[in-house]
Amino acid sequence: MDRTLMGELISELIAMAIIMTLGNSAAAMITLYDPSPYAQAYWGVCIAWGLAVTIAIYVTGAVSGTHANPAVTLALVLFRGFPARKAPLYMAAQVAGAFIGAALVYQMFQPVIDHYTALHHLPRTQGGAAGVFFTHPGEGITRIHAFWDEVILTAILLLGIFAITEEFNTSAPMANASALIIGLLVACIGASAGYLEAWPINPARDLGPRLFCWLAGWGAAALPAPDHYWWVPIVGPFTGGVVGAALYQFAVRPFLPGRALPPEEAA
Template sequence: MQKSVIHEMIAEGIGTFILVLFGVGAVAVSVWTGGLSLWPVALMFALGVTFGVYVSGKISGGHINPAVTLTLAIFTGFSWTKVAPYIIAQFIGAMLAAAAIYGFYSGILAQFEIGAEITRGLPGSQLSAMGFGTYAPNPAFIGTDEAAFAQVSLSKWFMSEAFVTAILVFGVLFLTDQHNTSAPSANLAPFFIGLLVAALVAYEAPISMTAMNPARDLGPRIMSYFFGWGEMAIPGPRGGWWIPSVASIAGGLVAGAFYRGFYRGVFETYDTEQPEWEVEK
């Protein structure tokens, strides 16, 4: 493996670590302490994405999301030899951030579970596990019983995650397309991507906590399995542990296909100097 790829992996890992520490950490603070409401959590995700992309962007392109990496490889010519290293690094960064959250908040978390009469690993404990992985419906907003589950079916969970991820990936492609003269300059794109993430989190969080990123969900979810949630983490109370990851990848690919099929032709019509379309990396 080339040294440059290792540098890119480190950048992707650090960027994803920042995203998960800020965003997922904000969810943990919100649930375990009551210290944050939905909009501050959404803004923390925005800051996590913005800083994560700024930190990693110059070195690796700032994907910090396997759904973005796969979409870029399929539709923009991003090197397939880097896909697996990038995704591995993203998951490592997410898992390390989850470990940091647990390490610093374990005492507060334990006290929260006592107060809420939660037994970790048993039904209902997704209310504390949501400080790591995502669940549908949102346990803090809707509940953890069968009546709550009936409000968001597994198919609706999948479609909702795919929908918001498609919007996010479309935004990433739009904001970083060199042929899009209306896009912000390169140093401002991460800021606007972060704002888009905040809007999507604020909109979708009550349904399924808005993963939009396999590493953001599955990385912390794996850690929570070993932190004591066991089957409440994987396979989860409804067996839907795979939905956030698969749905976000599917949504990203749909967005990539739509963007390449429509916007590519539109922008190239007005860009005769650079006929080869590519996303700025």
Template sequence: MMDSPLEKARRIFHIENRTVVNCLSEFYGSLLLLFLGISIVHQFDLSHKQLNTWMQINLGWGFTIMFCVYTCSKTSGGHLNPAISLMFYTLGKLPLSHFFYYSIVQVLGAFVGTAFAYTVYLDQTHHVLGDLRIVAGPNGTAGLFTSMPAPHVSNTIAFWDQFVGTGFLALFACVITDKRLEIPFAIHPLLIGLVVAMIGMAFGMNLGYPINPARDFAPRLFAAMIGYGWEVFSYHNYYFWIPIVAPFFGAIAAAWSYFIFVGFQIPDQPPSYMKENKTDGDGIPLKTTDLA
């Protein structure tokens, strides 16, 4: 029986080194995430909010996260976020070296994805903005790429916003992936996407919920390189470091809060599972009277 072209290509391109595979996966997933996500924002802003609504922005990012996590879930796990990778390291589920590898390729992938999105909307950007690249204010457009808080939002509140928003993402990621809850693996990405949409609906007003250091820093760097300049970093009293740093603290704090308050209290083998399968925690058949 002849091999299909896919099988032949698989033998050629298959990589045995799992670290390389995982890094390629995180790079590719982050590229897709920002390619789609930044395109969603461009369509919303460049059309003067005529082609999308804020609800569609939230759902669009939710769908984007869902499909990107599906894409990478069987290789690297689909973190696509340095804060989530650090969270898994603190839980003992990711080596420290992998956290650094993941973070680097996530930023690189996010940068390339941003560049791709920019090229798709290059003509529209020139039509709407001309040669103007204004960071903030009534005519500011740096928000096409990265978070830019309004003048009345303090950096203290901005830090808390990112702590909380990323915290909820990390908390529910722990809930969804907790094996004791027996949530089918196949729907994990779907649920993560819904969580992101929910966070946008709850916490999008202050900063637009970047909740991902790679998602905010890489497009900010790209914006600086295409004409917005150093002001994307100096704006709002050097706000730029907040969506890079705060998500790490929020993710770790929220993840451990889940396990301390709930996760560590869940039995290793839930009674419902034992009854359904008529076995004890070690797979030994139970007597009928034990199931009463």
């Protein structure tokens, strides 16, 4: 493996570790404490997740582009010429980074997790404190409904990311500001629909912590999860990411002013 690729993979791992350490810590604050510091300010949780994404981009963007999401990597392969041979390695690094982030959150909050599960008589094997680490359907939400929710929400995410990072989009922020806007996009999605199934919109964001929890005592509550829910936060975001990226690629991008179409596209 060449040095450049190694640096890119390390950056993707670090980016996801940052996002999960800060984001899951915010989830711990709202889940484990009573009264929760976010009880009347859910927007604070959303902003914490969004700023975690922003910080990750500022730390690693110059090295790997900070995909920090397998759905983003897949969309870039399909529509932006990202090398397909790198995609599995990027995705593996993203899942590994999310796993490490979950482990760091566990290190910080383990005593609080143990207190919470004992107080509520809800052991890990029954899903006690699982919401700190990975996502789950909200009240009245079935697996299939959650799948379509994630298709819609991740489509909006990729539609936004492609627009924000499009060089011919004169309404997009400049390069140094795009990280903040992408973070606010993540926060906005969470504020708008986070209670449906905790807005995974990122296969690694759910799978990495789920794998950690499976090893750390949650067992079947993490994998395969009640009603075999584990696949929804993976397949839904992958599907939605392709939909949103394709929507931008074919319904918006060709009509941007000042964009010179290649001959094959013009035809």
